[in-house]
Amino acid sequence: MRPLSVPNLSTRTVYRTCIGMALPRHRTRLEALEQAVVDAADEFEAAAEAAKLHELQELAKKPTDAADRTQLTNTYTSRMVPEDSAGNEFYTLLKRVRHKICPLCGIRDVATLDHQLPKKKFPLLSVVPTNLVPACGHCNRLKGEDVPKSAAEQTLHPYYDDVTDQQWLFARLNESESRPPEITYSISPPGDADSVLAARIVHHFQTFQLAELYGANGGREMSNIRGFLRILDAAGRATYLAKMEHSVAMDKDAGGLNHWRKALYQALAGNSWYINGGFAQF
Ligand SMILES: [Zn+2]
Structure with missing residues (x-):
């Protein structure tokens, strides 16, 4: 695995930018969720640093409203990934790594962003920069929507786990x-x-x-x-x-x-x- 430095991006800025061009009826809903997204990012980052992402089950339950959850995941797929979308500048920025090499496998080209915790199960983390890891398409598919059920089931996170000082x-x-x-x-x-x-x-x-x-x-x-x-x-x-x-x-x-x-x-x-x-x- 290739370690990466933590992206120097504010969750609030990224989220606000992404929802900036949402249809008014969705935007009102998404604006009301802004603080919950920022709080979720803080919780995620503390857990990632302590290698305790398996302890975030409560976060997966938020928000409870199905339409809120859909609009949050759409914020990634419709408001950050498409080239003409409001948040695409951040998608492009996060994907940019040295020589385009996927940090998860260290071999194939970066083609997408992988959600360290899947957006479908953790909608509040859909566009949180520290939850978005540049990855090749193959690694992205292999990990799928896996959620760690124990400490041992956490794949390495390139922003938080630098294990290059000892050979394994x-x-x-x-x-x-x-x-x-x-x-x-x-x-x-x-x-x-x-x-x-x-x-x-x-x-x-x-x-x-x-x-x-x-x-x-x-x-x-x-x-x-x-x-x-x-x-x-x-x-x-x-x-x-x-x-x-x-x-x-x-x-x-x-x-x-x-x-x-x-x-x-x-x-x-x-x-x-x-x-x-x-x-x-x-
Ligand atoms: Zn890969």
């Missing part, structure tokens, strides 16, 4: 004579990791099906570097792979110690079979 993502090269060798990924949180955080990291990895995604991309990367490795001798290959591992690990914004390429190069640099000729099989 590892890769392993599986050699085989009979079938194409492959690279597999797994999670192994450090021994002194907080147990809830460790469970969340595993949950995030499973929810977004990162083992499959990283395995496929790892294979592609090995295919891409095969020609280059061929012109080096074994010592040169070992040095190159170790330097790649080190340089990726230094790039904290891109995932640092948990970048899928860091784990890949670490596995390759430590594999004598690969260095001494196995690389040619990819």
Whole structure:
């Protein structure tokens, strides 16, 4: 996961802008909900910071009126997402991340905003900036309308969870004579990791099906570097792979110690079979 800084946007400003062009009969209703939206944002942010989003069940019940709930979710879909809508400037701003890379998977392009807590179940959070995370379409679909039922079921939130200072993502090269060798990924949180955080990291990895995604991309990367490795001798290959591992690990914004390429190069640099000729099989 790639950490992101918390968006510097006021919930009140975003909400007011989004509802600014609503039809008068909807706008009156939405204006009456403004303070409830701001209060919900405060509650959400405190819970996200404390990794307690699973404790917000009461917030899901608000507001009770069905028409209010519909107008709040419409505020995202009709008043923020469309290019000609009043709040589109914020939609575009929130989607803008370095190299367009989805922070949830760290590989695919950002295509949308994912609601950390789904708008259908938490309508008051429909356009709250801190609940809107840039995401690729695939990650967005995989998470769907999941709501954490326990602390361990919270996927990592890029604005609040920076877990790049310890390595928990590892890769392993599986050699085989009979079938194409492959690279597999797994999670192994450090021994002194907080147990809830460790469970969340595993949950995030499973929810977004990162083992499959990283395995496929790892294979592609090995295919891409095969020609280059061929012109080096074994010592040169070992040095190159170790330097790649080190340089990726230094790039904290891109995932640092948990970048899928860091784990890949670490596995390759430590594999004598690969260095001494196995690389040619990819
Ligand atoms: Zn993604």
